[in-house]
Amino acid sequence: MRIAILGGTGDLGRGLAVRFCAAGHEVIIGSRDPSRGTAVAARLNLSNATGAANAGAAREADLVILACPHEGHGTFVRDMAPVLAGKIVVDATVPLGPGFTFAPPPEGSDAAETQALVPDARVVAAFHTMAARLLADRARPLDQDVLVCGDDPEGRATVIDLIASIGARGVDAGGLAAAATVEALAVLVVGLNVRYRRRDLGIRIAHLPPDARPR
Numbered sequence: 001m002r003i004a005i006l007g008g009t010g011d012l013g014r015g016l017a018v019r020f021c022a023a024g025h026e027v028i029i030g031s032r033d034p035s036r037g038t039a040v041a042a043r044l045n046l047s048n049a050t051g052a053a054n055a056g057a058a059r060e061a062d063l064v065i066l067a068c069p070h071e072g073h074g075t076f077v078r079d080m081a082p083v084l085a086g087k088i089v090v091d092a093t094v095p096l097g098p099g100f101t102f103a104p105p106p107e108g109s110d111a112a113e114t115q116a117l118v119p120d121a122r123v124v125a126a127f128h129t130m131a132a133r134l135l136a137d138r139a140r141p142l143d144q145d146v147l148v149c150g151d152d153p154e155g156r157a158t159v160i161d162l163i164a165s166i167g168a169r170g171v172d173a174g175g176l177a178a179a180a181t182v183e184a185l186a187v188l189v190v191g192l193n194v195r196y197r198r199r200d201l202g203i204r205i206a207h208l209p210p211d212a213r214p215r
Contacts, residue, residue: 001162004061006030006054006080007068009040012092015135016065016127019166021046022138030057058083063158065090065127066114070103073110077117085120088155092127095183100191102184111179115151124150124159125179128186130168131193131200142168144202147185149178171205172214 003020005013008029017027017040027049029037037051058064058080064087068076073093077084093110097103107113111125126148134140146163148170150156160170173182185203193201 002026002028002060002062003162004028004030004052004057004064005067006058006064006076007066008057009036010067010069011132012127012130012135013065013067014040014044015130015132016067017041017046017049018044018136018138019142021048023165023167024048025162025165028052028057028061030054055080055083058087061087063088063090063162065092067092067127069093070095070110074105074113074117077114081118084114084118087121088124088152088158089114089118089121090124090126090159091179092125093183094128094186094190096187096190100187100194102187104180104183109176109179109183111149111183112176115176122150122152122155123176124148124152124155125176125182126159126163126170128182129189129203131202133199134202142166143204144168145205145208146170147173147178147182147203149173149176149182151176169210171208174214 009031020027029051031037034053041049091111091114095104105113115123163170
């Protein structure tokens with residue numbers, strides 16, 4: 001799969017690029033400055049990754065991941081809307097406010113804002129609680145779960161398969177309305193990492209069998 005990571009030069013974007021490339025996917029690291037994405041790919045020694053401007057990366061991809069900061073999220077998505085239409089768009093943005101508070105937009109979640117701004121996109125919320133430091137360390141197993149929600153069942157299934165390809169487990173959390181809860185949980189996990197002086201805490205759903213399927 002050809003995957004574009006917009007805002008891909010940040011911690012989460014770099015970690016995802018490492019894992020996707022290791023799984024054999026083609027990755028386009030998007031940035032406002034395409035040379036930064038190219039430099040990240042070279043620094044991480046990712047032979048199947050390239051850099052591009054954000055719009056160009058999205059245009060060429062089969063699936064797009066938004067790994068941009070919460071600040072300016074709406075403006076960024078609005079600018080990218082023409083190249084996001086019709087694609088599976090995975091919004092991994094965490095609405096982190098001052099003092100590790102949950103600060104969502106009026107739509108209730110960043111993922112819902114993306115869907116409102118790009119109604120033709122197949123928006124899926126995922127990767128919020130996955131530790132960037134863990135992703136970047138290929139020597140460590142991905143022993144965390146990824147909650148996946150969106151109103152397009154096929155889009156959710158595609159993202160869950162993508163998560164499985166990097167050795168983690170995707171958990172179907174239902175429709176896009178659940179994104180507010182998932183994003184708020186991510187804010188809590190960020191706070192826990194700070195409180196316990198860790199950088200790799202995440203979540204795991206207890207007692208969910210590996211072959212479990214949602215009803």
